[in-house]
Amino acid sequence: MVWVTWITRGVCAAVAATGFVCAAAQAGTAEPPAPVTVQDLHRVLTPALPGTYGDDIAVVILGYGLTPEGTLRAELIRRLRAGFVQAVFAPWSPIIVTGGNPQAGLTEADAMADWLVAAGIDPARILRDPHADSTVANARNTAALMAEHHLRAAVLVTSDDHVDRARAAFDDAGVLVVGELTPDLTPWPALPLRIDQFGPALPPA
Known part of the structure; x- marks a missing residue:
């Protein structure tokens, strides 16, 4: 029209x-x-714009089950796209990708890290938790990674229908959550947008 x-x-x-x-x-x-x-x-x-954070705050992208062939499902790509934008807005923040449940020899965390590297994220920024098999394990393992790397707080990136449960799990694990971002509340997964001015082209959805 x-x-x-x-x-x-x-x-x-x-x-x-x-x-x-x-x-x-x-x-x-x-x-x-x-x-x-x-x-x-x-x-x-x-829009729910990402925040700007320092190097002591992690961008935490929660996993979502891979296909039996070990490829990313559409919902996980949506989380990654939102996480990528948050990472660009907070270029000093480490990125934690958390998710186990391997398929075809590949964990969620490893598949997520591969996608982010293909999008132009420096591999040195990415911390991987390839063992979590639930939201509670996401939170506990992330807390351990954050303590190891002296990170004081986290920004959670997950789906809109998952963020409340994730927030509760991270609170229980003792992680200070200072922000949340979901694909449902941001414009870039919904409209044909590019973010060329902030970084390299995203991998295809």
């Missing part, structure tokens, strides 16, 4: 003003793969 195209372009201009670059279709190119909805526009106009 014509009005959707013009609204999309207007939203893209607004988003670009904040530092993001919109990959909405230009004249003579293909339309975006999915129509922009009112909910998508609301996410852009009222």
Whole structure:
């Protein structure tokens, strides 16, 4: 629809003003793969922007089960995309990827780390917990990693329907949580956005 195209372009201009670059279709190119909805526009106009943090605060991305072939499921990619943006906004923060449950010889943590490295994250920033098999284990293992590396607090990145349970588990494990970010509350997984101005192109979803 014509009005959707013009609204999309207007939203893209607004988003670009904040530092993001919109990959909405230009004249003579293909339309975006999915129509922009009112909910998508609301996410852009009222986004939950990542915070900026120092080198003593970890960005913790929680795992999600791999396929039997050892590949990333769509929900885990959404978490990784949100985590990547948070990592760009907090370039001094270490990144903890937590998740075991190996499939085809690959753990969630290792698959997540591979994705982040492919997206341009320095491997030296990534701390791996390849043993956790539950949210409680995510929290306990992350607490141990944080203590080992003298990290005082964490920003949790997980799915919207999981964040409350994750927060409770991390609280119980003694981890100070200073922020949360979910793909559902951010615009970039929902609209055809690129973040070229903040870092390299993301791997394909």
